[in-house]
Amino acid sequence: MITDDVVIKTEGLTKTFEKGKKREVIALNRVDLEITRGEVFGLLGTNGAGKTTLIRVLVGLLTPTEGKAYVLGKDVTEDIDYIRQRVGLLPQEAGIYDRLTARENLIYYGGLYGIPEEELNSRADNLLEIVGLKEKEDYQVKGFSGGMKRKVLVARALVIEPEILFLDEPTTAIDTLGARVVRNMLKEISSQQKRTVILTTHDLTEVKELCDRVGILNEGKLVAIGKPSELEEKFRAANLEEVFTGLVTGEGVYGDASL
Ligand SMILES: Nc1ncnc2c1ncn2[C@@H]1O[C@H](COP(=O)(O)OP(=O)(O)O)[C@@H](O)[C@H]1O
Ligand SMILES: [Mg+2]
Known part of the structure; x- marks a missing residue:
């Protein structure tokens, strides 16, 4: 059953890519996930963990290999036009019109x-x-710093007033100061507007500052999900860094890593 409040739900969601003959990469491996309206949800994981793939499936840019994905109650393989009208995306490699x-x-x-x-x-x-x-609204974007461009891109994703906003590494590849500016802006947005935000990051500080809940992906598997404080408790870790390191290296986690 999907209730109104669950805006994203995946069941056994799997995505594989062919890599040459016979080799395949399992980018998402039976992911079960539920995200509720109004949450700021952080997807964490090292490079190649499957974060971008998950977002791309949820916005209909990739089709699942197996399993199900529902966004706003609709199956991504059936009602993608409905979904696309209602979600905003800041892609990892977002382009902007400089002129x-x-x-x-x-x-x-x-x-x-x-x-x-x-x-x-x-x-x-x-x-x-x-x-x-x-x-700065009437200045050409080409003279903007990385942080300012990123702000334009976030605003652009929001202009359609999406029910869900996906941000794929919104603060990566901009300098520390720019990242701070973008984080503050995201805080402002999530506090002012009751909107679901899903962001991916490598940055645990960002997660702690911004996210209500976090999901940790490792090699395509969702290895942990919960509030940052719950995860620290569950894995008996001093902080989120310890939880994360333990889960992705397989060392130093004393709790039960299964969901
Ligand atoms: N279009 C694609 N074709 C082949 N392999 C892909 C493609 N997209 C992603 N992958 C592979 O899937 C895995 C997950 O990638 P990705 O979702 O981009 O991870 P992340 O965003 O967490 O860094 C990686 O092994 C990556 O090489
Ligand atoms: Mg990525």
């Missing part, structure tokens, strides 16, 4: 979703305010 201004980037993107101009303008006003780019 457009910050504001034009939002307006252009929102236009693709058929949002009327007047509505779009008022949303853009509000979002540019929230992300702290109001004064």
